[in-house]
Amino acid sequence: MLATVVGVADGNTILVKDNTGQTITIRLACINSPEVTDQHYRLVATQRLKQLLPPQTPVVIRSTEQLKSGRTVGEVFVDNRSVNLLLVESGNAVVDRESLQNCSESKTQFLIAEANAKNKRLGLWQQSKVQLKFHAK
Template structure:
């Protein structure tokens, strides 16, 4: 079962951004589904939600690599625009941190995620501007 899930790609279009780590998409069957961004933690900050809205305006075509299905019916996945991981872009820009607990779900890009976080931290980007990061994160 797990192997099939790894390869589950969903072709979709962005409907909107719910918050800093959840988007609404319409899949190719016309169903609207919420997608939680995998492998990252996003602070409850307006900046993160704004960044996501900037990266994913409505009607943006996306490919989602689904990593798990939550009992709530939400899909968890890595969202790609033009072959770039939006999840990774959020970490690169300091709008998200790597979620160590679920990082194995993004095994192909695990190293990239950790490097992106270290770079953002080093350059004091986004949430790393504060000396000690004491932020509230969205619930899993």
């Protein structure tokens, strides 16, 4: 699906307008970003997503599932780069192993990106033990 970014709700949820002009909420597939209780990392993850996806950015969304809430879950691409993967690479998100099969084409890349971010202590990996709470779907 081709869409245009309207805004960023949090570290793993964006709002887009599709080609019919309808606003759709997209939850980024196969990743998790920190929840409200981890205020600092949540804000950093949200800011990073806002840098990657400013309003009016054209994106391609590969939808992986439709939630009962009506939200779409998908992998978001800008200039053929997965924004989901970029967030993991920068340590602003972790791989959600429960839904990773939905990103089968890039599964290995996600796991390698997380391992690299962890080894380099990027983003939320700066803590000695990462015990963050994450958004439920």
